[in-house]
Amino acid sequence: MHSRPPALTESLLDNGLKVIVQEEHTAPLASVWCWYKVGSKDEGPGITGVSHWVEHMNFRGTTNIPRDQVKGIIEQFGGSWNGYTWIDQTTYLETATRDALDRMLFIESERMSNCLYHPDDCESERTVIISELQGGENDPDQLLDQELTATAFKAHPYRHPTIGWLSDLETMTRDDLYSYYKRYYVPNNATLVVVGDVDTSDAMKRVERHFGGIAPGAAVPRLRTIEPEQTGERRLTIRRPGTTAYLKLGYHAPSVTDPHFFPLAILDAVLTGAKGLNLWSSFRVPPPQRSARLYRALVERGLTSSVGGALLPTEEPFLYTVSATATAGTPLATVEAALLEEMERVQRHGVSDAEIVKARAQLRARLVFDRDSVTNIAHQLGYFETIARADVFASLPSKIAAVTVEQVAAAAGDILRASNRTVGWFDPLPVA
Amino acid sequence: MSLDPIRSQLGNGVMLLAKRTTTTPAVSISLAMRAGSSCDPAGWAGTAWLLSRVIDRGTAGRSAADIAEELDGRGITLTITVTRHSFTIGCACLSEDFEAVLALAGEIVMAPSLPDAELATRKGEIITAIRQDQDNPAVRATETLMAMLYPDGHPYGRPTKGSLETVEALTRERALQLHADRFAPGALTAVIVGDIDPSQAGDAVDRVFGGWRKPAPAADAVPAARRAIARRRGTIPMPNKAQADLAYGFVSIARRDPAYYAHWLMNNVFGQYALGGRLGDSIRERQGMAYYVSSSLDANVAPGPLVIRAGISPANVDRAIASIDEEIAAIVRDGVTAKELDESRRFLIGSIPRALETNGAIANFLQTAEFFGLGLDYDTRLPALLSEVTLDEVNAAARDSLDAGTATVVVAGPVEP
Numbered sequence: 001m002h003s004r005p006p007a008l009t010e011s012l013l014d015n016g017l018k019v020i021v022q023e024e025h026t027a028p029l030a031s032v033w034c035w036y037k038v039g040s041k042d043e044g045p046g047i048t049g050v051s052h053w054v055e056h057m058n059f060r061g062t063t064n065i066p067r068d069q070v071k072g073i074i075e076q077f078g079g080s081w082n083g084y085t086w087i088d089q090t091t092y093l094e095t096a097t098r099d100a101l102d103r104m105l106f107i108e109s110e111r112m113s114n115c116l117y118h119p120d121d122c123e124s125e126r127t128v129i130i131s132e133l134q135g136g137e138n139d140p141d142q143l144l145d146q147e148l149t150a151t152a153f154k155a156h157p158y159r160h161p162t163i164g165w166l167s168d169l170e171t172m173t174r175d176d177l178y179s180y181y182k183r184y185y186v187p188n189n190a191t192l193v194v195v196g197d198v199d200t201s202d203a204m205k206r207v208e209r210h211f212g213g214i215a216p217g218a219a220v221p222r223l224r225t226i227e228p229e230q231t232g233e234r235r236l237t238i239r240r241p242g243t244t245a246y247l248k249l250g251y252h253a254p255s256v257t258d259p260h261f262f263p264l265a266i267l268d269a270v271l272t273g274a275k276g277l278n279l280w281s282s283f284r285v286p287p288p289q290r291s292a293r294l295y296r297a298l299v300e301r302g303l304t305s306s307v308g309g310a311l312l313p314t315e316e317p318f319l320y321t322v323s324a325t326a327t328a329g330t331p332l333a334t335v336e337a338a339l340l341e342e343m344e345r346v347q348r349h350g351v352s353d354a355e356i357v358k359a360r361a362q363l364r365a366r367l368v369f370d371r372d373s374v375t376n377i378a379h380q381l382g383y384f385e386t387i388a389r390a391d392v393f394a395s396l397p398s399k400i401a402a403v404t405v406e407q408v409a410a411a412a413g414d415i416l417r418a419s420n421r422t423v424g425w426f427d428p429l430p431v432a
Numbered sequence: 433m434s435l436d437p438i439r440s441q442l443g444n445g446v447m448l449l450a451k452r453t454t455t456t457p458a459v460s461i462s463l464a465m466r467a468g469s470s471c472d473p474a475g476w477a478g479t480a481w482l483l484s485r486v487i488d489r490g491t492a493g494r495s496a497a498d499i500a501e502e503l504d505g506r507g508i509t510l511t512i513t514v515t516r517h518s519f520t521i522g523c524a525c526l527s528e529d530f531e532a533v534l535a536l537a538g539e540i541v542m543a544p545s546l547p548d549a550e551l552a553t554r555k556g557e558i559i560t561a562i563r564q565d566q567d568n569p570a571v572r573a574t575e576t577l578m579a580m581l582y583p584d585g586h587p588y589g590r591p592t593k594g595s596l597e598t599v600e601a602l603t604r605e606r607a608l609q610l611h612a613d614r615f616a617p618g619a620l621t622a623v624i625v626g627d628i629d630p631s632q633a634g635d636a637v638d639r640v641f642g643g644w645r646k647p648a649p650a651a652d653a654v655p656a657a658r659r660a661i662a663r664r665r666g667t668i669p670m671p672n673k674a675q676a677d678l679a680y681g682f683v684s685i686a687r688r689d690p691a692y693y694a695h696w697l698m699n700n701v702f703g704q705y706a707l708g709g710r711l712g713d714s715i716r717e718r719q720g721m722a723y724y725v726s727s728s729l730d731a732n733v734a735p736g737p738l739v740i741r742a743g744i745s746p747a748n749v750d751r752a753i754a755s756i757d758e759e760i761a762a763i764v765r766d767g768v769t770a771k772e773l774d775e776s777r778r779f780l781i782g783s784i785p786r787a788l789e790t791n792g793a794i795a796n797f798l799q800t801a802e803f804f805g806l807g808l809d810y811d812t813r814l815p816a817l818l819s820e821v822t823l824d825e826v827n828a829a830a831r832d833s834l835d836a837g838t839a840t841v842v843v844a845g846p847v848e849p
Contacts, residue, residue: 026455027789059707071706071713072775078782095786124720127745132723134675135743138569138845241672243567244560274507285524288509290500302553305560327556328563358505365507369524371456372790431567432671 015216016188030196031095031378032104038184040162049164052085062110109210148424156227186217195378234422242428245326250422253320256313263411272309274362315387347416350409438630445618450630459626460791467614468517470587478594489550492543538640569844573679618648654734668844676845681739687731694825700776703727757836767827
């Protein structure tokens with residue numbers, strides 16, 4: 001017998017900090033995540049990349065964790081720590097043995113209000129981040145993804161890359177970073193998640209002790225731009241030296257709270273195999289896709305060496321992307337024709353009952369596999385709370401089970417329209 | 433809390449390890465054959481890799497489409513990995529699907545049909561992947577480093593995927609021959625971890641593999657590797673890239689070497705602890721020269737490599753290499769401090785529960801323990817093995833493995849030849 005899903009406790013501290021605690025007694029571990037509702041969509045011109053840079057700075061020491069004591073602060077408990085920034089969120093995590101719970105909470109409380117932003121550290125981190133950007137540019141597929149997103153959005157700040165544009169990274173100042181930190185890193189803009197071998201009431205007492213004294217901040221500003229409806233197909237071609245040709249389609253897609261989201265997730269499973277529904281799990285294991293429509297149409301016919309779909313839950317409407325890597329010698333036009341033929345077929349005719357049954361089974365299995373560690377459970381709770389509500393995570397199985405063939409057909413008909421898509425090519429020039 | 437797995441051997445030599453966990457209603461299956469890329473025939477690098485891409489595309493009893501439906505309908509992705517010495521078929525499945533999935537995996541292991549059409553399609557995919565690797569500075573730097581550290585056809589110096597030439601020329605017969613020569617019950621370790629009773633797992637493994645009869649293959653002999661006696665540098669100009677990747681390495685030690693734990697701790701201090709150990713402190717934190725820098729020790733059947741990798745702005749390549757040289761000189765000359773050793777030791781011991789949290793991680797751990805003969809209780813002995821290492825032994829490991837004067841250094845990216 002496997003253990004039943006443990007109870008989840010949600011609380012709100014007086015300063016506005018949302019706290020989620022879930023007991024999981026399967027291993028002597030605890031995972032602490034602190035999520036902030038700030039990501040690259042909150043950045044304006046001139047400071048693109050600031051959210052991600054701030055994330056880097058928040059590993060550089062605090063008032064009560066001097067710079068030279070950062071190293072080892074969680075490792076001495078056998079723990080690991082990390083963070084990431086994306087379009088809607090910035091998050092930090094520690095996973096360690098349960099006796100490190102107090103240490104993990106201390107680190108996150110310090111990070112919320114006491115980071116140092118020493119000017120020398122800001123400069124040192126500038127070159128680290130530019131190195132990260134250049135490393136990403138080395139990958140043609142990543143470059144194409146960045147350009148496709150910038151083309152698909154003309155107004156909404158989802159259009160710029162999370163790492164930022166190079167000129168902004170070269171010119172941003174320490175004050176840009178610090179003021180951004182002070183504006184968004186307030187308890188009333190954060191969610192703390194604790195999952196593991198902990199006692200809920202004990203954990204809450206510790207949370208109150210570490211975070212209760214942090215003053216709330218002013219309500220954080222929100223950008224209000226809504227992307228206008230796309231009125232015709234957009235195209236871009238990158239021509240740079242390379243060995244391999246890549247193609248991407250991007251369709252404006254519903255946010256996680258839109259009724260079309262789960263039908264589209266089922267549609268993606270039919271087209272390219274089911275992924276988990278969060279940023280991390282989508283990278284973990286390739287999807288089961290050998291019988292998926294696009295795999296059969298492209299990979300099995302030898303036109304591409306891979307095909308993948310990406311529909312990630314987001315706060316506002318983002319993109320559903322389909323990516324393919326052309327096999328050596330296959331023209332991109334041939335790949336595109338075969339891909340669009342399949343997309344138009346499903347747009348016109350929808351999917352079958354048997355395909356829906358299979359897609360549901362795949363997603364159900366993926367959701368089980370994604371619950372295999374305290375770190376992954378905590379990640380998903382915080383992820384959904386930050387973009388919508390934590391209870392969306394608990395409701396995933398029922399939402400997936402409830403999707404009908406008609407809803408999938410409607411989502412396909414609406415979202416896969418030619419006028420809603422952007423087509424991107426990486427068409428390589430010969431390498432010198 | 434110890435793993436305490438069940439270990440047994442079928443009459444035909446198949447080794448079974450099973451461990452019950454109840455975190456999720458799922459099971460991880462790991463079937464490891466001692467048939468890695470070191471088994472590629474001379475001149476035919478990539479044979480095991482090609483077999484890994486096509487082995488699950490048809491069996492004596494099922495077509496590729498049948499297998500695809502069987503897997504996809506249950507939400508399963510088979511992950512087939514080829515390392516230097518192992519060919520492993522792994523997956524996670526729901527507990528309710530365990531027996532059906534194991535039966536399918538067994539068919540794939542024992543009776544692949546390798547249809548010609550599948551072989552041709554998969555070869556096209558491999559060729560595309562090799563061409564992608566040729567455009568990837570990190571892969572180019574690492575593969576070139578390995579070829580320089582392990583020259584003259586040594587199996588550790590060959591690219592696992594093979595080359596465009598070898599893959600083009602590989603035939604179904606060669607892949608079948610590798611299967612015939614190396615896949616046998618005596619070379620198979622089946623590890624089952626998850627929400628399944630170990631005796632039920634054992635019965636299922638017996639039903640699937642118990643009737644397989646085939647003599648055990650000869651042991652996989654790996655030639656010794658000579659350490660470099662002078663510093664060498666390789667440069668791979670890739671003017672279309674924005675960032676340079678650096679691979680800087682040495683031939684180090686074998687996994688069964690008694691000094692392994694001292695090397696492990698030394699490497700942790702040098703290039704792992706926190707954000708890349710001493711290397712990370714210098715190159716990323718203090719000088720801001722790289723987004724990533726770390727060192728890894730891949731101790732193996734034969735002495736494996738210790739490799740330092742970094743992604744660096746092209747303007748900083750020489751400065752980064754000089755910094756690595758300085759860090760090597762310092763650790764060899766002055767050794768590590770007692771505090772550093774204590775920190776790394778506490779970290780490695782303390783991270784064991786985290787490293788053994790998921791079914792997949794436990795399965796990998798048990799496969800490694802079985803492969804190197806580390807014992808059923810390796811997880812419980814590991815803290816003591818690390819605790820017994822002395823400061824002198826760690827410093828001896830640094831002197832043994834690290835020497836800037838005999839380092840092999842490869843840079844790929846927008847750099848001059």
